Amino acid sequence: MATLFANSATLLGKELRTEFRSRELLTTTIVFVLMVVVLFSFTFDPSTAESRRFGPGLLWLAFLFAASLMLQPCFLREQNNDTLSSLRLAVSDPFAIFLAKVGANTLFLLVTELLMLPIFAVLYNVPVLPELPWLIVVLFLGSLGISVAGTALSAISAQARMRELLLPLLLLPLLTPVLVASTEVTVGLMDREPSVQWKGIGFLVVFDLVFLTALWLFGEYLLEE
Amino acid sequence: MNSFKLPPTGLRFEKIDKRYGGLYALRRVTFEIAPGECVVLAGRNGSGKTTLLRVASQIVRPTAGKLSFPGRDTAATGGNGLHGRPGYVAHTTMVYDELTAEENLVFFAKLQNVEQPVERAGELLREVGLIDRRTSPVRTFSRGMRQRIAIARALIHRPSVLLFDEPATGLDPTGIAWLANSLRELNKAGCTIVMSLHGESEISTLATRAVRLDAGAVVDDTNSGASLRSILNFGVA
Amino acid sequence: MTKRLLLGIVALLLVIAAAYASLYLAPEERTMGVIQRIFYFHVSSAWAGFSAFLICFVANLLYVWRRDQKYDWLGVSAAEVGLAFTTVVLITGPIWAHPVWGIWWTWDARLTSTFILWLLYVSYLLLRTLVEEPDRRALLSSLFGIFAFLDVPLVFGAIRWWRTQHPSPVILGGANSGLDPTMKMVFFFSAFAMHILMIFLVMERYEVEKMAGEVEVLRREVEVV
Numbered sequence: 001m002a003t004l005f006a007n008s009a010t011l012l013g014k015e016l017r018t019e020f021r022s023r024e025l026l027t028t029t030i031v032f033v034l035m036v037v038v039l040f041s042f043t044f045d046p047s048t049a050e051s052r053r054f055g056p057g058l059l060w061l062a063f064l065f066a067a068s069l070m071l072q073p074c075f076l077r078e079q080n081n082d083t084l085s086s087l088r089l090a091v092s093d094p095f096a097i098f099l100a101k102v103g104a105n106t107l108f109l110l111v112t113e114l115l116m117l118p119i120f121a122v123l124y125n126v127p128v129l130p131e132l133p134w135l136i137v138v139l140f141l142g143s144l145g146i147s148v149a150g151t152a153l154s155a156i157s158a159q160a161r162m163r164e165l166l167l168p169l170l171l172l173p174l175l176t177p178v179l180v181a182s183t184e185v186t187v188g189l190m191d192r193e194p195s196v197q198w199k200g201i202g203f204l205v206v207f208d209l210v211f212l213t214a215l216w217l218f219g220e221y222l223l224e225e
Numbered sequence: 226m227n228s229f230k231l232p233p234t235g236l237r238f239e240k241i242d243k244r245y246g247g248l249y250a251l252r253r254v255t256f257e258i259a260p261g262e263c264v265v266l267a268g269r270n271g272s273g274k275t276t277l278l279r280v281a282s283q284i285v286r287p288t289a290g291k292l293s294f295p296g297r298d299t300a301a302t303g304g305n306g307l308h309g310r311p312g313y314v315a316h317t318t319m320v321y322d323e324l325t326a327e328e329n330l331v332f333f334a335k336l337q338n339v340e341q342p343v344e345r346a347g348e349l350l351r352e353v354g355l356i357d358r359r360t361s362p363v364r365t366f367s368r369g370m371r372q373r374i375a376i377a378r379a380l381i382h383r384p385s386v387l388l389f390d391e392p393a394t395g396l397d398p399t400g401i402a403w404l405a406n407s408l409r410e411l412n413k414a415g416c417t418i419v420m421s422l423h424g425e426s427e428i429s430t431l432a433t434r435a436v437r438l439d440a441g442a443v444v445d446d447t448n449s450g451a452s453l454r455s456i457l458n459f460g461v462a
Numbered sequence: 463m464t465k466r467l468l469l470g471i472v473a474l475l476l477v478i479a480a481a482y483a484s485l486y487l488a489p490e491e492r493t494m495g496v497i498q499r500i501f502y503f504h505v506s507s508a509w510a511g512f513s514a515f516l517i518c519f520v521a522n523l524l525y526v527w528r529r530d531q532k533y534d535w536l537g538v539s540a541a542e543v544g545l546a547f548t549t550v551v552l553i554t555g556p557i558w559a560h561p562v563w564g565i566w567w568t569w570d571a572r573l574t575s576t577f578i579l580w581l582l583y584v585s586y587l588l589l590r591t592l593v594e595e596p597d598r599r600a601l602l603s604s605l606f607g608i609f610a611f612l613d614v615p616l617v618f619g620a621i622r623w624w625r626t627q628h629p630s631p632v633i634l635g636g637a638n639s640g641l642d643p644t645m646k647m648v649f650f651f652s653a654f655a656m657h658i659l660m661i662f663l664v665m666e667r668y669e670v671e672k673m674a675g676e677v678e679v680l681r682r683e684v685e686v687v
Contacts, residue, residue, distance in 0.1 A: 003338065010335045018323050085284045086319035086378065089310050090336040152609060156602050160592040169588060170606060173581040174613050177620035184624045199623065207616055214612055218605055221526055225285045246596045247682030288529075288597075 004093050011087070011100030018077075019108065029070045029112050034119065036062040041123050051124040056186035059120055060179055064146065067109055068168035071150035074101055075158035084223065094220040098151060102215075105147035106140070113139045131189040134196055138189070141204035142182035148211040149174050155222040177207055231415040233260030234296045234385040236281060241290035243276055243441075250276040251287070252441040256448075258419060260296045260385075263412050263431050266421040267456050268438040274421035275316075277438065278388045281419065282313040294386065309337065312384035314392065318375040322364035326355050326374055329363060330381055337382040349377040354403070368395040376404070380411075387411060389420035393428055401427055425457050466665055473662040476655035480506075480648075488648040497561050502652040504554040507547045508576060510656035514544030514664065515583065519611040522604035531675060534600035537607060538590065539667035541583050543660055548580045571622040578617045582610040596678060 019025055040058040044050065078084035087097055117135070121128040128135060150171055157167040185200035236258040243251040251273050258264050266274045279285040280292060313319075320329040327346055334342035350356045353373040358366070363374055372395040379387065392408075393401050405427045412418055412431065422429050435456040437445040445451045484502040491498035518540035525533035555573050556566045567573075586607055593599035 006338075007336055010332065014321070014324070014332055017328070018321065021323055081322060082315065082317040082319050083321055085282075085313075085315070086333065087336075088284060089282065089313060090333050090382075092309075149609070153606070156589070156606055159598060159602060160589060161594075162592050166589065166592055170585050173578050173585060174610065176578050177613070177616040180620040180624050203616075203620065203623070210612055210616065211609070214609060218526065218608065221601060221605060224601065225279070244597065246594075247679035 004096050004099070007091050007093070007096035008099040008103070011091075011096060012103045015100055015104035016107070019104070025070060025073065026108055026111065029066050029108065030115055032069065033062050033066045033112055033116050036065060037116065037120055037123065048125050051126050052190050052192070053187065055120065055124045055126050056190055057179075057183045059116070060142065060183050060186065062116075063109065063113060063142070064172065064175060064179060065168075066112065067105075067143075067146045067150055068171045070108065071105060071147075071154045071171070072157070072164065072167050074105065074151055074154040076154075076163070079158065085225075088223060094223055095216050097223070098215050098219045101151045102144070102147045102212075105151055106143050109143040109146060110139060113143065126190050128190070131194045131196075134189050135186070138182055138185045138201065138204070141201065141208060142178055145178040145182075145204060145207045145211065146175060148208060148215060149178075152211070152215050152219070152222060178204065181207070231383065231385040232296070233415055234294050234417055235260045235262075236386065236417065236419065237291075237293045237295055238277075238281075239291040239293070241277070241280055241292065242288045243273075243280060243285065244288040249441050251280065254290070254438075254441070254443055256436060256443055256446060257295075258417060258434075260417055261412070261415055263408070263418045263433045264420070265429055265432040265435040265453075265457065266419065266438060267423075267435055268421075271440075272438040273441040274438055275390055276441075278313070278315075278390050278419065278421060281386075282311050282388050284313070309382065310384065311386035311388050312379035312382070313388045313390075314372075314375050314379045315390045316394070318363065318371045318378070320363055320374055320378050323362055325360050325362055326350060326366075326377075327359040329374065330377055333378050334381045339382050345381065349380060352407070353377045369397060369400050372396055372400070376407075385415065386417045386419070389418065391422065392420050393422070393426055404428065405431060422457065425454070429453075429457055466662070466669070469658070469662045469665065473655070473659040476658050480652040480655040483648045483651055488645050489642055491645075494562050497558055500554050500558045502649055504551060504558060505649065506653040506656040507550040507554070508572070509653050510660040511544045511547030511551060512579075513657060514540045514547060514660050515579070515611060515614070517664065518544060518583075518607055522607035522611070525600055525604040526608070529597075529601075531596075531600065532672070534596075534604065535668050535671040535675060536664075537600075537604060538587070539664045539671055541586055541607070542667055543663045545580065545583045545587070546663070547656070547660065548576060548583070551576050552580060569625060571618075571625060574625060575618040575621045578621075579614060582613065582617075586610060596675065 037059065040062065044054065075084070078087065088094060091097060114136075117128050120126065150167075153170045153174070154167060157163040157170060160166055181200045181203045185197045185204070188195045188197040188200070238254050238256055241251050241254040242249065254273075254277060266277065268274050276285065280287050283292070320333075324332065327350065330346035330349060331342045334345050339345050347356070347359070350359050353376055355370060355373055355377070358370065363371070366374065372392075387408075389408075392404055396404060408418060408420075408428065408431055418431075420428070420432075432453060435445075435447045435451075435453050436443055437451075437456045445456050447453055447456060480502065484499050488499065488502065490496065518537050521533045521537035521540060524530070525537060552573070555568070555570075555576075559568050560566055586603060589606055590599055590603045593602055
């Protein structure tokens with residue numbers, strides 16, 4: 001068990017170091033989300049009431065689209081020089097590889113989302129400061145769900161053709177529950193009288209646990225050759 | 226290299242099949258390698274040498290059959306302690322281009338619970354002659370240097386079994402001489418070596434045994450009387 | 463061969479009988495009139511489709527565990543048949559909705575969830591077309607199939623909880639609260655007939671897949687030579 005966490009930490013360190021050296025994944029993801037959010041704002045006339053109702057959904061949709069693009073290099077990168085094989089050789093529990101990647105992806109998504117939040121607040125005239133702590137909670141739980149499912153499916157799509165289209169195709173229907181629940185909680189938090197939707201939070205926790213468990217049970221088969 | 230002794234470990238292939246769709250890359254491969262042997266796998270391209278090495282490294286899971294490592298004291302090595310998995314050098318470096326040579330080695334050392342990972346990485350960089358490029362990203366390396374970093378990565382955890390897919394590729398004569406010497410030292414320390422070769426070279430002189438594959442099956446073995454030379458040369462067109 | 467033929471005939475007879483029962487034996491529903499009879503067809507298709515997906519899930523698990531090709535054949539057969547029945551549900555939904563409520567699509571929880579279910583299994587089949595090597599295809603699609611099926615209750619849950627705030631017509635009318643005994647009998651008979659039909663179709667599709675699998679093995683062997 002200790003080795004699992006130690007390995008995951010080492011692997012996470014490598015993921016973060018690789019990304020911060022080039023920062024290409026983060027920058028392209030942030031710009032993409034920004035573009036989607038701005039484009040969405042052109043499609044309707046955001047009165048304050050409408051923004052509160054529709055804004056969160058559009059925001060989460062933007063995050064989902066961005067994630068389905070951002071998650072592609074996840075396992076594709078490991079095909080360069082066949083580093084996936086050396087990882088599998090070096091690590092005793094392949095779940096460590098997944099834990100590290102899920103951790104890194106969740107972190108990247110979270111950073112993107114937190115950077116987008118003030119921009120969204122300004123463009124759509126929606127207050128985000130009052131319930132910021134809870135917003136961070138739902139952003140985290142939602143991003144975790146997106147990352148777990150996305151990392152698993154990225155391992156699948158990396159082994160198929162047309163992977164650029166395939167990953168979104170596999171991922172988006174699967175993440176419908178996350179979209180719905182996260183949106184609901186976020187709407188509640190951005191309402192004129194903000195409230196915390198406990199049902200939604202609980203639901204997201206369940207989603208995250210179900211898929212983390214599935215990844216734990218089946219992860220090694222995703223990497224098999 | 227260090228004068229440590231490695232726990233003697235052999236390899237046993239029992240009726241190994243590897244199928245890709247209708248194609249059998251390996252067919253009922255059955256033979257055993259004794260601890261400390263230096264074995265050459267010979268055969269044409271596509272005969273299954275690479276696949277067999279990947280099965281031996283446990284990267285590839287056989288469709289049927291069993292792989293075991295007789296002689297390995299699993300209690301001492303545990304899941305992936307020192308000497309755990311075989312060291313494997315393939316056609317690709319299996320290291321990260323964006324990280325430096327040192328970062329790569331420290332990373333792999335840490336994953337495999339190698340003691341004093343930084344020192345061990347330095348030790349290996351010195352041995353493979355890359356010490357003055359320790360802070361260079363691997364993507365700046367030449368073909369020969371890439372081969373050397375791949376070897377360093379494979380040896381980081383002091384494996385008792387070393388699997389080598391065409392070791393001489395990318396090395397100049399000096400490099401080949403150095404590699405032959407290193408392999409000799411490792412073999413002396415007790416490391417079981419299995420390498421695939423195309424033909425005779427300074428490296429093939431190290432071999433104590435040769436096995437030839439053709440179309441995924443074992444067709445010749447020095448253990449059954451064939452000469453080393455005949456097996457090695459048969460493989461060459 | 464004859465066993466399957468017999469099953470096919472039985473299935474056909476049962477479906478005809480169920481159709482007859484739905485059209486003539488069941489009493490007419492008070493508010494909706496004749497069109498309500500489509501309910502027997504619509505809901506039984508949904509149940510049969512879902513059972514097919516359950517078979518697919520079990521086949522997927524068995525494949526990952528046993529690696530026997532026949533489980534892969536069973537999985538794809540069940541998925542396709544399930545998709546066919548689900549398509550029927552999605553088509554009969556609007557056919558029912560339009561004359562009764564004047565709208566083509568109702569964002570009814572069940573219908574919406576069924577749509578996502580449909581998308582998930584379309585993705586499953588799409589994934590299969592994008593992986594050439596048969597063993598890899600079987601493994602990857604089985605793993606995706608497992609993830610997809612685990613997602614299904616989450617999809618239904620999320621949509622039922624949060625997407626039924628629109629005043630949508632309840633498809634089953636007063637069905638859940640005390641269905642007329644004759645209606646109940648006709649419904650269960652229809653469901654039974656649909657299941658027999660489903661099993662027959664899965665078996666037929668399995669035979670085709672089995673033949674295709676064997677041909678592919680032969681073809682690859684010939685290509686090598």
